[in-house]
Amino acid sequence: MFLAATDIAREVDNAFLWIGGTCLLLLVGVTVTMLWFVFRYHHTRHKKAAQIEGNLALEITWIAIPTVLVIWMFFKGYEGFKVMRNVPPDAMQINVIAQSWFWTFEYPDDKIVTDRLVLPIDTSVRFNLSSKIDDVTHSFYLPDYRVKEDCVPGRDTHMWIHTQTLGTFNIFCAEFCGKDHALMVSSLEVVTPEEYELWKERMIAEQNKPLDMTTAIDPESEAILARDADQLYATYCATCHGENGMGGLVEGARNFTTNDDWTNGNSISGIYQTLTEGIPGGQMRSFSQLSKWDRMALVHKVRSYHRGDDLVVDTPEALAELDERYELTKQTPVKRRLPIERAMQILTVEQGGEGGAEVGAEGGTEGARLEGEEGGEE
16 A cells, blocks of 8 residues: 555554554544434433433443553554564664764765665665764654654664665655754665675775875866766755855854855865864764765865955965875775675685685685785775
8 A cells, every 4th residue: 555665664554554444443433423422312302301320331341442442552553663673683784873954874894974875675774873962853764664763962773674675765854953954855775786786886986086186176177077066065065054155044154255264264174174074063064974075076166155365275284284184195995805605615725625626726816816906905
């Protein structure tokens, strides 16, 4: 009847239909009985009221039936609740960080940070939910999975799902959280294991792609222009700083057109620091989930709103310090991981067990190739 992406959703739908149907039957039954009593005992048909004595059997009935129904409804709902809170021990871990007004998803095993969820099908996933201590309460809601859990500042909560259906599903905030609550949306894409591995490799490569400082500080370079800075600004900045960069849409939102009161200055290094770390004690959040290149493109977008010729120009020393602080030009090695079956084969070969003759050469070649890849990434 409803779009249900997982067994949990079907449990919730089942409980909803049973309880809703029972309530509907009670409503119809009580309404019909009431109307019948109104007609049957109308004062025009009974000029003189009769003395009504108590009826023990009737009193026990109308106490017992609602009590049984309420207990039954509780356990019907509790069946689904148990499933929701019983997280499989081997579940994949995803950290979900709620901020005003966007979601950040961290894949701790692969060091991926993104604003869009991608998961492989037929996988149990535990979401570790949190909100910044100086933020407000948000609520992580996957309507197609029928699960929702609050993200409370300073307190860790969790929920889980099992991906059983390929496709793209909405993510909403179900707790009114301020000005742009309605825009706090994202998506979950469930893909095949092969597609997931390809996406993961692309994300790791993108997030570890080093900056070329000469190219990165040039707002007209092809590498910077290739980034969709307008879309990045519209997604992360415009809700507070406005489409024209003049700020004021929330308290303390910076006016980018002037030189007044910049916390870290309006130099490239100062704005990059602000985007990476946020401003403690204020509403300016960290955007460290963006890649180095995306953050640099946003830096140039912010500086483009400035009116006048008094933008601070970074010295070579300031840029060198920025590079050292955030390791912008460093190539981070990407470690490859073998599937467990392949790892066991190679282990068997190394220990001289059965099957060594068959996979020895292949395993040795693969081990050497992986070693070379890891070393070559440096």
